Amino acid sequence: MSVLLALEGVSKRFGATLALDGLSLAMERGEFVALLGGSGSGKSTLLRVIAGFEAPEAGRVLLDGADQAGVPPQARPCAMVFQNYALFPHLSVFDNVAYGLRREGLPKLDIAARVGQALAMVGLEAMAGRRPHQLSGGQRQRVALVRALVKRPPLVLLDEPLGALDAGLREATGQELRALQRATGSAFVMVTHDQAEALALADRVAVLEAGRLVQCAPPQELYESPATRFVAGFLGGANVLEGVAGTDGLLHCPAAGCTLRLTTLVPPGSRAAVALRAERITLSAEGELPPENAATGVLRGVTYQGAGWLCTVALAGGQTLRVQVPADRAVPPPGVPVLLEWPVAANILLAE
């Protein structure tokens, strides 16, 4: 595999705000990368810089090794799927999909064949003569996708492609997106603020915070070993425990009122933070407090979430922890003292 897209220290400023701050990222041919971040994290700006709609103030965008500085959008080997789809309202579905091929000056017969093939790929052959406003939201999304894919670009940029769809349609469309990506072999960069979407679809997830790349890793690695407090909090809303490392490989956390065993060596006396996922903690009404990786507290609130309960527990030291209890387990009523326990492997040492 070879590098398709390389971003080298890309910065972009809008007025006083720094939308992108020295961002570097490389991705390979045929890879599916999700750009994950909250609003204002710069993820959409990054997509627009890659597409050529915004020029970076500093840094370089390389596509296939070629610097894209000064190259207009129409000359870049990438195609974009816009957040609101940006389908041409005055053109039929067929003409929308054919638009890019016509700009390449292909013969009419080839265009008709390729558009027909592309529409068949998403089951929209029967809709070729319709106008965009005569389609459902899901159908419009697929037309927008196919309009980008029909040019067979090595790189497809997707701006919140599932954002405008109903929750029920989102998962199935996401799987369809992934299947299309595999079938065409194009590399996908997908902007999203939905962590579940990013984890489910992408080969790698790049987490953005305030215009900076915080961590870029395969979904499992990102979830199981988040590099920073931000990533740990953004993905799955992990608890973060802070403490001071002891000589015995333990972390003493006064705010939580507990002691953690660390799996990684930390210099004694230094401060450290550990992420602890809500679903790794076991909650019980009574029992003996083990010396480490356990805490006592008072159950404050219980929220039913279908697959289980989300409990908030006020610890002896003052900190509040989120604990996920499976649906098949009984939850004591709020106000009751509880015992929390978790395995050593659940302690994820954060870099920052």
Added chain:
Amino acid sequence: MLRAIPFGWLLAFVAVPCLLLLVIAFAALAEGVPPFAWGSLSLEALITLTEDGFYLAAFLRSLRVAFITAALCLALAFPMALALARAPARWQPVLVLAVLLPFWTGFLLRMAAWVGLLRDQGWLNGVLLALGVIEEPLPLLYSSGAMLLGMVHAYLPFAVLPLYATLLRLDRGLEEAAADLGAGRFTVFRTITLPLAAPGAAAAFLLVFIPAAGEYVVPEMLGPPEAQLVGRAVWGAFFQDRDWPLACLLAVLLLAVLVLPIRLFQRLETRP
């Protein structure tokens, strides 16, 4: 009750006058004031209209002048409206105000100003004579060119505003999408901007064409005296020939001819 007000208004100021025009148009001429006989029936005006080529020629000339005026206004208004719509948002109110600025001066004054500029002893000829470019004053005034200049000057804002409104609503994301799919700037304009602005362009054209077809003042002040337009013909029939039936018939006919473009304009305006 509330619905009765506009209905009553239309009845009193549109339907009744139209009916009166029709009644007079088919009345017989008579000596006296008014110069026709109430309750009489005559087809003389209709016969004059069909037999005297002068009136038909004035009609066609008016429609042609209105068409050229509307086309010129559209051609000038499009780049103006595009520049307005693409200007920074904080400048747009000022620029729109600048487009409307001519309305702050009286219409007759603006046309009189053209007379002062274009006549034989006018500013333009004066400057050209002083510079030695010409030896005799150019016959600028009372020409088709002067008339079109005045018409375009008078009606240009009517073309700019509907186009501006249309272009402002146009989703710039569509132009970006077209560029992303490989279209150069001109192709984006030709395949996306222009077709999407077409309803606004049609509205702009009609908004100029409809009043320009019946225009009286501009051709009278700036146009050639020999090639009369329908507005002048109505005036002539009414005041010079005292042929009220003919004047009324011409007026009704102009209204009938313009019903089609007016309906077209209304359909464009009410479209979602």
